[in-house]
Amino acid sequence: HEFNNLLTPIMGYAQLLMSDLPEDSEHYDNALEIYEASAKAKEIIQQISSLSRKNMETAFKDINAAKVLR
Numbered sequence: 001h002e003f004n005n006l007l008t009p010i011m012g013y014a015q016l017l018m019s020d021l022p023e024d025s026e027h028y029d030n031a032l033e034i035y036e037a038s039a040k041a042k043e044i045i046q047q048i049s050s051l052s053r054k055n056m057e058t059a060f061k062d063i064n065a066a067k068v069l070r
Contacts, residue, residue, distance in 0.1 A: 003045050011038045 014035035021028040 004042060007038050007042050007045075011035055011042070014038065 014031045017031035018028055018035065021031065
């Protein structure tokens with residue numbers, strides 16, 4: 001959650017820059033690279049978060065102790 005809070009303004013300001021710049025400028029390309037890298041980072045964070053939630057669901061499970069001991 002905290003990383004997403006950091007990425008949101010980075011992505012937003014990159015989009016603002018792109019909207020103010022001509023698409024054929026070097027600065028537009030730089031802003032686009034910032035935006036795309038931020039989007040990839042956000043996707044990786046979502047994947048890690050999803051993975052950790054899956055692990056939490058399987059890490060704690062009620063079991064029948066007597067059955068396991070037999």
